[in-house]
Amino acid sequence: MTTPDGIQSGRIQKAPENFLDRDGIRTVLTESKAGRRSFIRSAFAAAAASAAAPMALAQGNPVPSEGGDPNILNLPEHATGLGQGVASNGGYGVPSKFESNVQRRQSPGLTQTTQASVSFAPLQSLFGIVTPSGLHFERHHQGWWDIDPSKHRFMINGMVKTPKVFTMDEIMRLPSVSRFHFIECGANTAVEWGNVAVPTVQYTHGMISCSEFTGVPLITLLEIAGADLKNGKFILAEGGDGSSMTRTIPMSLITSGEVLVAYGQNGEMLRPENGYPLRLVVPGVQGVSWVKYLRRIEVGDMPYAAKDEAVHYMDLMPDGQHRQYTNIQECKSVVTTPSGGQVLLDKGFYNITGLAWSGRGKIQKVDVSVDGGRNWRQARLETPVLSKALTRFNIDWVWDGKPAIIQSRATDETGFVQPTYKHLRAARGTRSIYHNNAIQSWLVQENGEVKNVQVS
Amino acid sequence: MSKFRKVILTTALLVAGGWAAAQSTAYPGVGRLATTKEVAAWDIDVRPDFKGLPAGSGSVEKGQDVWEAKCAHCHGVFGESNEVFSPLIGGTTADDIKSGNVANLKRADFPGRTTLMKVATVSTLWDYINRAMPWTAPKSLKPDEVYAVTAYLLSLANVVPDDFVLSDKNIADVQKRMPNRNGMTTKHAMWPGKEFNGASKADTANVACMKDCIPEAKVASMLPDYARNAHGNLADQNRLVGQQHGANTATPENKAAMAGAVAISSTVAKPAAKAVDPALALLAKNTCTACHAQDRKVVGPSFNDIAKKYPGKADYLAGKIKSGGSGVWGPIPMPTQGASDMDIKTIANWLAAGAAK
Numbered sequence: 001m002t003t004p005d006g007i008q009s010g011r012i013q014k015a016p017e018n019f020l021d022r023d024g025i026r027t028v029l030t031e032s033k034a035g036r037r038s039f040i041r042s043a044f045a046a047a048a049a050s051a052a053a054p055m056a057l058a059q060g061n062p063v064p065s066e067g068g069d070p071n072i073l074n075l076p077e078h079a080t081g082l083g084q085g086v087a088s089n090g091g092y093g094v095p096s097k098f099e100s101n102v103q104r105r106q107s108p109g110l111t112q113t114t115q116a117s118v119s120f121a122p123l124q125s126l127f128g129i130v131t132p133s134g135l136h137f138e139r140h141h142q143g144w145w146d147i148d149p150s151k152h153r154f155m156i157n158g159m160v161k162t163p164k165v166f167t168m169d170e171i172m173r174l175p176s177v178s179r180f181h182f183i184e185c186g187a188n189t190a191v192e193w194g195n196v197a198v199p200t201v202q203y204t205h206g207m208i209s210c211s212e213f214t215g216v217p218l219i220t221l222l223e224i225a226g227a228d229l230k231n232g233k234f235i236l237a238e239g240g241d242g243s244s245m246t247r248t249i250p251m252s253l254i255t256s257g258e259v260l261v262a263y264g265q266n267g268e269m270l271r272p273e274n275g276y277p278l279r280l281v282v283p284g285v286q287g288v289s290w291v292k293y294l295r296r297i298e299v300g301d302m303p304y305a306a307k308d309e310a311v312h313y314m315d316l317m318p319d320g321q322h323r324q325y326t327n328i329q330e331c332k333s334v335v336t337t338p339s340g341g342q343v344l345l346d347k348g349f350y351n352i353t354g355l356a357w358s359g360r361g362k363i364q365k366v367d368v369s370v371d372g373g374r375n376w377r378q379a380r381l382e383t384p385v386l387s388k389a390l391t392r393f394n395i396d397w398v399w400d401g402k403p404a405i406i407q408s409r410a411t412d413e414t415g416f417v418q419p420t421y422k423h424l425r426a427a428r429g430t431r432s433i434y435h436n437n438a439i440q441s442w443l444v445q446e447n448g449e450v451k452n453v454q455v456s
Numbered sequence: 457m458s459k460f461r462k463v464i465l466t467t468a469l470l471v472a473g474g475w476a477a478a479q480s481t482a483y484p485g486v487g488r489l490a491t492t493k494e495v496a497a498w499d500i501d502v503r504p505d506f507k508g509l510p511a512g513s514g515s516v517e518k519g520q521d522v523w524e525a526k527c528a529h530c531h532g533v534f535g536e537s538n539e540v541f542s543p544l545i546g547g548t549t550a551d552d553i554k555s556g557n558v559a560n561l562k563r564a565d566f567p568g569r570t571t572l573m574k575v576a577t578v579s580t581l582w583d584y585i586n587r588a589m590p591w592t593a594p595k596s597l598k599p600d601e602v603y604a605v606t607a608y609l610l611s612l613a614n615v616v617p618d619d620f621v622l623s624d625k626n627i628a629d630v631q632k633r634m635p636n637r638n639g640m641t642t643k644h645a646m647w648p649g650k651e652f653n654g655a656s657k658a659d660t661a662n663v664a665c666m667k668d669c670i671p672e673a674k675v676a677s678m679l680p681d682y683a684r685n686a687h688g689n690l691a692d693q694n695r696l697v698g699q700q701h702g703a704n705t706a707t708p709e710n711k712a713a714m715a716g717a718v719a720i721s722s723t724v725a726k727p728a729a730k731a732v733d734p735a736l737a738l739l740a741k742n743t744c745t746a747c748h749a750q751d752r753k754v755v756g757p758s759f760n761d762i763a764k765k766y767p768g769k770a771d772y773l774a775g776k777i778k779s780g781g782s783g784v785w786g787p788i789p790m791p792t793q794g795a796s797d798m799d800i801k802t803i804a805n806w807l808a809a810g811a812a813k
Contacts, residue, residue, distance in 0.1 A: 101692055101702070108687060109749060112540050125695045142588060155490050155498055163490035170486045194751075195677040199687050199705075224487050233651055236501055242594040244587045246501055250649030285648055296498050303651075305504045305577040307584035314574065314640070320562035322574065322639055326646040330658060341690035342700035350699055359648075367664060372673025376666045405673055411664050419660035427659040431564060435646065443675060447710070449703050456676035 095134075101125075104135055107191075107203045115143035118185065120206025123336045123355065128382070129180065129390040131209035133266050138273045139185055139207065139287060141308075142243035147293060149269075149277035152240070154221075154261065158298035161226025168277055172263060174216045179260070179283075180389040182357045184208040184329045186286035186313050189436040193425075196452050200341035204440065204452060205334045208357070210390035213281045214264025217257045218297065229255060232299035236306070237280050240295030246306035247289045248325065249282060251299075258283050258388075261294060283388040284359030285327045286434070288313055315432035323432070329359035331418050332437035333366055333393070333410035339442050340452035347401040352379075353394045358412035363391040365411050370397060372405035372441060372455045373420070379408070404444040405455060421454055500595075502583040506627060509582065513623030514604025516611040522601050523608050526590045535570075535612050538753050538785070544571040545612045548635040553615060556638035567761045572613040576637045578630050582606050680813070682736060684709065735806030736813070738799045750813055757785040763811035774804035 064070070095102070104119040111117040121137040131137075138144070149168045157163035185207035191197040198204055222229070232251055239245040253259055260281040263269060270276040275292030282289045288308050303309075303325065314322040333356035338344055352370075356363045362385055367376040379393040393408070410418045419427075421438045443453040502508040524533065531537050535545035547560045547570050558573045560566040575581060586602045588594045597605065607622035615633050616622065622630065631637065642652035644659065679686075685705040687693075694702030703709075739759075750759050766773055776784075777800045795803070806812075 098696055102695055103693075105688075105693065109752070116541070122693065124693075125698075142591070142594065155494065157490060157495050157499055163495050164487040165490040165494060166487045173486055174483060196679055199679055199683075200690060200693065202693065203687060220483075221487075224483055238498075238501065242588060244500075244594070246583075246587075250647070250651050252649040252651070298499065298501065300503070300507075302503060302505065304501060305580050306501075307580055307588070310577055310580040310640075311571050311575050311584075315644075316561060316569070317641075318562070318564075320557060320559070320639065321641045322561075322576075322636075323642070323644045323646070324576075324640040325642055325652065326644055328646045328648050330646070337698070338700050341703050341705070342694060343703045344700055365664070367666065373670050374668060374673060376664075376669070378666075405675075409662070409664065416658055417662040417664050419662045423660040423662050429564075441673075443678070449709065450700070451678050453675045454677040455673040 102135065104137060104206070105202060107198060110191075116141055118187075118207060120202045121209050123201045123206055123208070123334070124339050124342065126336065127392075129210050129355070129384075129386075129392050130266060131211060133211065133268070133271045133274070136209040136211065136265075136271065136274055137185070137207045140273075141245050142241060144273050145241055145293065146272040147240070147277060152277050152293075152295075154278060154294060155296045156221060156225040156227070156299070157296070158236075158300050159228040159232040160222070160299055164221075164225040166221070168263065171216055171221075171261065171278070174220060176214055176216055176264075177260065178212050178214040178264065179281075180210060180212050180384070180386050181281060181283045182208055182210040182329075182388065182390045183281075183287045183290055184332075184357070184359075186288055186326070186329070186434040189438070189440075190433045192438075192454070193433065193436055194430045196454055199452055201334060201336055201339040201440075204340070207287070208355075208390070210357075211265045212267065213260060213262040215260040215262030215281060218254050218259045218261050218280070219257055221261060222254065222297070222299065227299045231301055234300050234303055236296075236298040236300060236304045237289070237291040237294060238296040238298070239275075239291045240293040244295075245288070245291055245308060246304060247291055248303040248306065248309060249280075249285070249289060253282070253285075284329060284361075286313070286329055289327060313434060315428065315434050317432065318429035326435060329357070330435065330437045331358035331360065331363075331410050331412040331416050332356070333363075333408040333418055334440045335368070335406050335408045335442060338406065338444060338450045340450055342450045344399060344444060344448040344450070346448075347399050350397045350399055351394055352397045352406060353392065354408050356381075356391045356393055356408070356410035357389065358410065358414075358416070359388060360416065361413040362387045363410055364413050364415075366391075366393040367409045367411075368393075368395045368397075369407045369409070370404045373407050373409075373439070376409065399444065401446060403446055405453065406442045406444060407439050409439050422456075500583075500587055502579045502586070504577045504579045506579055506624070509579070509624050509627065510599045511624045512599040512603050513621050513625075514600045514602070514607055515621045516604075516607045516616065516618055518601075519604035519606070519608025519611075522597070522605050526593075526597075527605065530591055535609055538568070538757075542570070543568060544609060546570045547573040548613050550614065552635035553633050556634070556636065558636040558639060561636070561639065565764065567758075567764060572609070572615075572635060574636060574639070576634060576640045578606070578610070578627060578634055581609065582627070680736065681709070682739070733806050733812065735803050738795070738803055750811070759807060759811040761785075763807050763809075766808060767810070768808050770801075770804045770808035773807050774800050777804060 102122050102125040104121055106117065106119050117140060119138040121131055121135050126135070152168055154166045154171060155163065188207035189204055192204055229251060234251060235249050235254060237247050237249060249259065261278060262281045263278055265271065265274060270279055275294065278294045280289070280291045280294050309325060314324050315326050316322050333354060335352055335354035337353055338350065344350065352368055356366045363381065366379045366381065368379050369376045377395060379395040382392040382394065385391050418437060418439055424436065424438050441453050441455050443451045445451065499508070530540040531544055536543050547566065548558055552558045561569065561573060582602060585605055586597065589597065603622045607616060607620055610616045610622070610630065611618050611620060613635065615635065616630060642654050645655040645657055647654050689704060689706045691702035691704040694700070752758050777795070
């Protein structure tokens with residue numbers, strides 16, 4: 001475990017000494033009499049096997065033999081000394097050093113370059129619905145840049161009365177809106193179409209993030225240019241980086257006012273990895289359409305068949321046809337804790353929590369099963385519940401120490417219910433790569449370890 | 457396309473279609489006219505109807521020169537390389553060129569999908585090569601070089617002959633020979649508009665059943681033990697505190713846990729019940745899995761691909777594993793392997809028998 005110096009807090013205990021102290025043994029014996037044998041066997045074995053073994057942590061918070069917790073009895077330095085001053089860290093705060101495990105990560109072997117690659121957000125460690133900007137998943141097609149905003153230009157041309165050029169100063173003068181939306185890569189969960197391939201929710205579902213985006217509705221800018229909204233049925237969005245990525249978007253989505261030309265993310269400017277200083281926000285649509293380093297919008301009367309809609313981001317069906325222009329991210333959810341690669345520390349109460357979202361609107365309800373989909377209970381939705389944004393759900397669960405398979409199943413406001421793998425494979429086979437929104441299963445084993453599984 | 461043509465077209469549309477939106481005057485002082493020069497500098501997209509395609513031409517022969525100098529080190533001399541990016545060429549046939557549907561896309565056992573197997577529109581190739589290639593120097597190719605490189609790629613897939621010269625004049629004819637030109641459908645419900653007259657209903661229809669919905673759930677798939685630490689130690693990928701901690705995957709799952717797994721089998725299928733081929737353990741022991749994966753290319757080819765290519769050829773494979781080599785799957789060499797002859801034989805037999813997991 002990457003433990004910064006001097007951490008002895010929470011349930012991280014030095015084992016085996018601490019584990020096998022007199023009180024610990026007494027606890028175990030008491031529990032043994034209470035019939036918790038299977039748990040105890042693994043607890044002892046874990047203590048014997050390794051100092052860092054997870055079940056060594058399973059004692060919870062017993063009273064030490066000296067009659068009190070040294071973390072209480074011996075006042076720590078932070079209670080007895082002088083702390084640090086304001087505006088340290090160079091004027092921009094950073095997470096606690098104890099949070100260094102919470103990082104976006106690459107999936108080993110997924111890509112051969114880091115510039116045409118992806119890093120996954122650590123969903124297992126996040127709360128609420130907002131993704132901290134520094135943990136937002138990344139997908140670059142030709143590397144990222146930190147572009148001087150004073151030199152960035154935004155152009156509108158094509159079927160417009162007047163082709164226009166805007167500076168960032170001008171875009172930021174216009175009336176702005178701030179909205180929470182999820183962005184999910186069309187290839188999120190792609191590696192799991194055929195079978196289980198990766199261990200944790202970070203790698204199965206981590207190509208999703210949710211932010212409050214601030215910007216100008218694209219329709220405002222199109223109106224300034226005098227766009228032909230009747231015959232210009234499509235727009236092409238184009239990036240200003242090396243890949244100059246292009247994507248087709250229907251004008252009907254833009255006239256609804258939903259599509260934003262955004263510069264803000266969670267109260268500050270976009271991060272460079274997320275398109276600083278300007279990106280498109282296309283709510284409900286897969287991330288590849290949210291063109292970063294946005295430099296140009298062209299209004300046209302037919303779709304563009306850009307590389308990322310004619311070679312990639314198409315869904316292969318069993319009959320050999322590709323579904324092209326598959327853009328909507330359909331209703332989906334996932335339990336983020338407990339989730340794969342984690343260890344439950346003890347039997348007893350747990351708050352099962354996770355995220356749900358739909359590219360077609362709001363989440364109506366989320367059901368949770370702990371028996372692999374046989375029986376379900378409705379979870380509590382945290383507020384706010386917003387259209388095309390992540391929604392956080394919670395449900396109480398008392399773990400009896402027996403194997404359990406945890407699933408979540410979301411229903412959106414259109415009445416669409418998140419499918420099982422069986423449904424998806426019946427409709428699309430296993431080779432379509434994109435848009436895997438199947439119900440996720442996590443197996444909680446008797447030893448407390450949680451595994452990524454698929455059920456039949 | 458040239459600015460001149462675009463102006464003509466825009467004017468024509470203006471006259472023909474009328475203007476739905478009046479130009480907004482609500483925001484005076486914001487935005488200015490983009491000059492002809494500015495639009496020409498950035499408006500580089502080429503549509504499937506070739507709107508935006510600049511005049512020019514390039515031969516297969518010239519394309520090969522450009523390719524070998526600027527493209528081959530990533531994509532391979534014949535566009536076949538799987539080393540840095542997915543292969544561009546391969547998997548298409550003369551029949552596909554006739555039908556416009558790539559037959560291999562129907563085959564679940566066909567390894568990989570090349571760009572030429574998938575792409576329906578030749579404009580896509582031209583546009584993307586022009587805007588984003590070469591990888592480290594995008595937009596550096598002149599239009600004639602883009603024509604030439606496109607021609608070379610198409611010749612490798614036998615879409616055009618080796619002496620072909622591709623130009624803005626004949627590219628529409630080439631489109632009629634694209635192997636997967638009829639391979640796209642928009643009959644689905646995942647386009648956020650009505651422009652394609654796609655399906656109105658989603659293609660899955662689960663119901664929110666609440667009680668006794670299915671018989672007992674069985675585990676059908678989970679990671680094998682040897683992959684336990686393949687993504688690094690998961691204990692280091694979870695917060696230090698919380699209702700769960702990360703599992704320490706740097707050590708094998710403890711044996712007491714396996715006692716638990718026996719109990720699990722009463723409610724779920726036991727993954728260990730399947731006979732596990734001893735070769736799987738040897739792959740990890742001999743660090744084969746550092747470069748090879750079961751079902752995808754890492755540095756070297758996947759075990760599945762090797763098995764497909766050399767069914768029953770255990771002796772050949774044993775020799776290859778022992779001596780190493782390069783050139784069969786790409787230029788990255790596999791070094792001589794120090795595994796014991798017995799291990800090599802076991803692995804080779806497993807590969808030759810289909811590499812079953």
